[in-house]
Amino acid sequence: MIEPILPPYVVAADTCEEFLDGALFPEEEAIISRSVEKRRREFTTARVCARDALRMLGRPAAAILPGVRGEPLWPDGVTGSITHCAGYRGAVLGTRSEVAAIGIDAEQNEPLPNGVLAAIGLPQERRLIRDLLREHPSIRWDRMLFCAKESVYKSWFPLVNRWLGFEDALVDIDPLRGVFSAQLLVTGPRVNGQRLDVFTGRWLVKDGLILTAIVIPAATVKR
Numbered sequence: 508m509i510e511p512i513l514p515p516y517v518v519a520a521d522t523c524e525e526f527l528d529g530a531l532f533p534e535e536e537a538i539i540s541r542s543v544e545k546r547r548r549e550f551t552t553a554r555v556c557a558r559d560a561l562r563m564l565g566r567p568a569a570a571i572l573p574g575v576r577g578e579p580l581w582p583d584g585v586t587g588s589i590t591h592c593a594g595y596r597g598a599v600l601g602t603r604s605e606v607a608a609i610g611i612d613a614e615q616n617e618p619l620p621n622g623v624l625a626a627i628g629l630p631q632e633r634r635l636i637r638d639l640l641r642e643h644p645s646i647r648w649d650r651m652l653f654c655a656k657e658s659v660y661k662s663w664f665p666l667v668n669r670w671l672g673f674e675d676a677l678v679d680i681d682p683l684r685g686v687f688s689a690q691l692l693v694t695g696p697r698v699n700g701q702r703l704d705v706f707t708g709r710w711l712v713k714d715g716l717i718l719t720a721i722v723i724p725a726a727t728v729k730r
């Protein structure tokens with residue numbers, strides 16, 4: 508489902524189903540064994556997706572464990588991103604020779620709970636969302652903003668290993684071309700020898716879901 512918003516040099520595996528039986532490596536099972544059923548399900552199915560994607564890259568199956576801040580730890584030479592929400596689980600992967608970082612996010616196309624937009628949106632973003640909701644009411648642009656910011660964080664984190672707050676990036680969403688940008692309001696990471704101050708991504712609304720994806724290419728990739 509997420510493939511249309513990805514470049515050709517990454518691979519994606521996603522599903523609306525659940526794959527649970529015998530799907531985890533023992534070290535993954537150890538991490539999730541005390542979690543509630545919902546968490547076990549999303550963690551497990553996302554790992555099945557991640558291993559499908561590894562296979563597409565020609566890599567052997569491997570355990571995907573969380574790092575200290577929850578980031579997925581990929582096998583050497585691989586980078587990627589995981590997302591799960593009600594009705595969707597997905598993983599997008601690339602090789603480090605072609606991809607510097609990936610951030611994907613999926614959300615239901617539903618309004619954010621009361622108060623969340625005020626908490627995550629800068630004044631300029633809130634004005635944008637108000638206008639977009641008026642002009643294109645079938646899409647929940649408040650949720651899209653959240654989704655875009657989550658994918659910014661997921662692609663930022665492996666580059667710098669640091670927290671990035673919702674107030675640290677100013678997101679602009681193009682409602683017609685299916686793209687968004689995030690201007691970092693803190694010092695951007697160095698990627699391919701250059702400072703990266705704007706992350707750009709693509710979005711898609713399909714089957715009641717909002718999907719966002721940021722793929723930051725490595726210098727060597729043929730685009």
Ligand SMILES: CC(C)(COP(=O)(O)OP(=O)(O)OC[C@H]1O[C@@H](n2cnc3c(N)ncnc32)[C@H](O)[C@@H]1OP(=O)(O)O)[C@@H](O)C(=O)NCCC(=O)NCCS
Nearest residue numbers: 576577578579589590591656657660661664671672673676
């Ligand atoms: C970590 C976070 C982004 C996860 O997003 P979410 O919408 O809650 O959940 P999703 O299902 O989409 O994604 C969960 C996956 O994110 C990945 N993830 C978690 N922490 C991560 C990190 N620090 N870096 C990259 N990926 C991370 C994991 O793979 C996780 O799945 P898993 O635990 O099964 O491996 C979110 O909970 C969070 O902490 N956000 C605050 C930071 C932020 O978004 N800042 C905005 C900057 S503009």
